[in-house]
Amino acid sequence: MRLTSFTDYGLRMLMRLASAPDRAFSTAELAQEFQLSRNHLTKIMQKLGKAGLVQTRRGGGGGATLACAPEEIRLGDVVSLLEEGQALVECFQPGGGDCTIEGCCRLKGRLRVAKMAFVENLNRSTLADVALSAPEPA
Template sequence: MRLTSFTDYGLRILMRLAAQSGQVLSTAELASDLHLSRNHLSKIVQHLSRHGIVVTQRGGGGGAALALPADQVRLGDVVRLLEDGQPLVECFAAGGGECSLDGCCRLKSRLRHAEARFLDDLNRSTMADIALKKTEMA
């Protein structure tokens, strides 16, 4: 399984915010820490904000912070949110894609089960478990 860079960076942003729980971090600071463009980082933060994972503040002293305590933000839920619209395989896409085995494929149900187990396993951990402190960043 491969996660999109959107999800990868979203998790990194949340790991950093979880380490500073209750504090607002500027997008400039986050972008610098994570070696991301501010534009790309802002898109990810906006997506997380629209879904209630982070809160944002504009202006001086503005930035982003976790909307919930880090121990209430489950990894599997975050990955599911960030990977929404990115099917594991083509036949999981809306409309079923171009599968030539549709109707006789015995792989699809196994892949759906594996994907569900993967997300369930990730949900055993929270952002508090993987919080990344600035001093740990290379």
């Protein structure tokens, strides 16, 4: 299974926020650290904010922080949130894509089970388990 860059950077941002829970990170700072456009980072941050994982404050001293403890954030739930709308294979898309073996395919069910197992396995870990522990950049 391949995760989108949206999910990859979303997980990285959460890990970074968890590494310094008493600090607010600006969008510009995170964009520079991850070498990512501020626009893309903002979209990810908005999705995380709407889900209640991140809170943001504007103005001086503002920035992004975790909205809850890292121990409460399950990795599988984050992946499911950020991968929402991304079909694992074409036939999982709304409308089913252009599959010519729809009526006799035995792969689709197995792929669904595998995807569920992937998320369940990730949900055995929390953000606290993978949070960055490196010292702050100078």
